[in-house]
Amino acid sequence: MNLTSASENTPGSSFRLLFTICIIIYLSSISNSVKAETPKVFKLEAANGQQWYRGNMHTHSHWSDGDDYLDNIALWYRDHGYQFLVFTDHNVLANSMKWVDIEKTKGGQKAFDKLIKNFPDQTETREQDGIKQVRLQTYAEIEKRFNDPGKYLLIQGEEISDKYQKFPIHMNVSNVKELITPRGGESVAETIQNNVNAVVTQRERTGQPMIIHLNHPNFGYAVTAEDLMRVVGDKFFEVYNGHPGVHNSGDEQHASTERIWDIVLTRRLAEFELPVMYGIAVDDGHNYHNIPSRASEPGRGWVVVLADELTPESLIESLEAGQFYASSGVGLQKIESTQKKLTIEIDAVVGEVYTTEFIGTRSGYDATNMPVLDKEGQPLLLTRRYSNDIGEVLKTVQGTTAEYEYEGDEIYVRARVTSNAKHPNPSEVDDLKSAWIQPIVLKESNTP
Numbered sequence: 162m163n164l165t166s167a168s169e170n171t172p173g174s175s176f177r178l179l180f181t182i183c184i185i186i187y188l189s190s191i192s193n194s195v196k197a198e199t200p201k202v203f204k205l206e207a208a209n210g211q212q213w214y215r216g217n218m219h220t221h222s223h224w225s226d227g228d229d230y231l232d233n234i235a236l237w238y239r240d241h242g243y244q245f246l247v248f249t250d251h252n253v254l255a256n257s258m259k260w261v262d263i264e265k266t267k268g269g270q271k272a273f274d275k276l277i278k279n280f281p282d283q284t285e286t287r288e289q290d291g292i293k294q295v296r297l298q299t300y301a302e303i304e305k306r307f308n309d310p311g312k313y314l315l316i317q318g319e320e321i322s323d324k325y326q327k328f329p330i331h332m333n334v335s336n337v338k339e340l341i342t343p344r345g346g347e348s349v350a351e352t353i354q355n356n357v358n359a360v361v362t363q364r365e366r367t368g369q370p371m372i373i374h375l376n377h378p379n380f381g382y383a384v385t386a387e388d389l390m391r392v393v394g395d396k397f398f399e400v401y402n403g404h405p406g407v408h409n410s411g412d413e414q415h416a417s418t419e420r421i422w423d424i425v426l427t428r429r430l431a432e433f434e435l436p437v438m439y440g441i442a443v444d445d446g447h448n449y450h451n452i453p454s455r456a457s458e459p460g461r462g463w464v465v466v467l468a469d470e471l472t473p474e475s476l477i478e479s480l481e482a483g484q485f486y487a488s489s490g491v492g493l494q495k496i497e498s499t500q501k502k503l504t505i506e507i508d509a510v511v512g513e514v515y516t517t518e519f520i521g522t523r524s525g526y527d528a529t530n531m532p533v534l535d536k537e538g539q540p541l542l543l544t545r546r547y548s549n550d551i552g553e554v555l556k557t558v559q560g561t562t563a564e565y566e567y568e569g570d571e572i573y574v575r576a577r578v579t580s581n582a583k584h585p586n587p588s589e590v591d592d593l594k595s596a597w598i599q600p601i602v603l604k605e606s607n608t609p
Contacts, residue, residue: 201500205495206494207467211468212467212471214465216245216465217238217245217459218318218374219446221251223261225252226251226267227250227446227448228267228450232276232280233279234446235315239307244471245313246315247316247335249318249319249333250320255297256299257299261294261295262293267447272449276295310471317336318334318337320376325352332375334371334373336371337363341360350391353389356373357392360372370477372481375399376399378399379417379418382543385543385545389421389438390424390425396439396481398421398422398439400597401487401588402588403442403458407445407588409589415544419552422575424552431524432528437483440487446459461584462488463487467485483600485599489592490582490585492507493505493578500567501567502564503564505562509561513582515560516559516579517557517563517578518577519557519576520552520577522550522553523571528548563578571604573600573601575601578596578598580593
């Protein structure tokens with residue numbers, strides 16, 4: 162494994178190199194102790210005691226830079242058909258005594274009026290120097306009031322908001338037990354790895370199941386495929402984020418998040434012998450009033466997890482096994498893979514037309530890649546250009562059922578289902594309702 166070289170000529174670099182090697186060996190060993198990713202043969206459907214659970218894993222409130230209270234946000238998701246919600250405020254846990262000036266919060270009087278209307282008996286106010294204040298409810302208080310076994314579950318999370326130079330590097334940890342401070346690093350890749358190490362270490366020390374995922378790689382165009390492809394201990398990233406400023410689709414110079422996904426998958430599986438990387442969809446909600454608008458709002462992206470029960474432990478086990486799909490509006494009934502083929506059954510909406518694209522990379526792919534250059538011909542710190550062999554569309558099918566027969570040379574196969582219906586409140590203008598099926602690993606080491 163080629164470790165980051167940013168620190169090679171700095172004081173203490175020998176120690177950091179040795180420490181990093183030890184951490185990577187440790188993470189590689191424990192990665193085999195969790196439930197493996199989805200095998201080639203499986204059936205995902207609501208049967209035999211398992212159910213599909215819809216949830217959002219990226220949520221902000223008044224505890225950081227959201228414009229509403231935990232109470233109101235939890236109520237919105239419950240009333241809009243979600244079964245679980247992870248609160249992920251920036252570098253903070255909602256576990257302390259915190260009073261805020263009502264008028265100075267991002268939600269102002271509008272959010273407070275909604276709070277009083279929804280929760281008149283649970284809202285605590287006071288006046289300080291003529292200023293009216295409200296106490297923010299803690300996560301423990303909200304959890305106690307909202308959690309309903311088998312029906313609705315709140316989960317404590319954190320958005321670890323870090324950076325390297327000008328590049329924002331944000332990662333969400335779900336079911337965190339203790340606050341994790343940003344770890345920093347001497348490159349983008351090292352910063353990601355250091356924060357992953359902190360989460361995995363807490364999980365091993367406390368015994369509490371938790372997972373970390375990379376947020377919005379194209380926010381500030383901070384994270385490239387090359388930064389992500391060698392990370393050990395993280396198997397998740399946001400292929401779809403509902404914030405309108407995170408550039409899911411990229412542009413002429415910058416790869417889309419889906420393009421990043423295929424590059425990362427191909428090189429992790431075929432060259433580095435690392436586990437699969439799963440793609441999730443999230444809201445990244447900050448704004449909960451005047452919906453719909455062009456702000457960062459709830460209801461845009463989610464995951465649907467097939468699990469034995471609605472608990473953090475069961476959900477995390479299923480997520481780590483790839484037993485879920487990501488969605489911005491398309492629902493699925495069944496995903497099934499046999500030795501011969503992959504079949505997807507869509508939970509169709511009357512009047513909508515569905516197109517399923519099966520995407521993957523074959524053994525013997527053209528591994529040629531080159532940097533993106535600026536006007537002076539100098540390489541930019543962007544995802545490199547790769548051949549069209551990587552992330553090839555293997556087959557396209559229209560209809561409510563789609564099948565792909567394995568040909569035997571695929572490294573992985575994933576799928577994207579797109580409706581002809583527009584997203585009712587899109588992250589990007591003219592987004593269509595979609596779903597992303599997790600990659601099925603067919604060959605784990607096939608260096609071209």
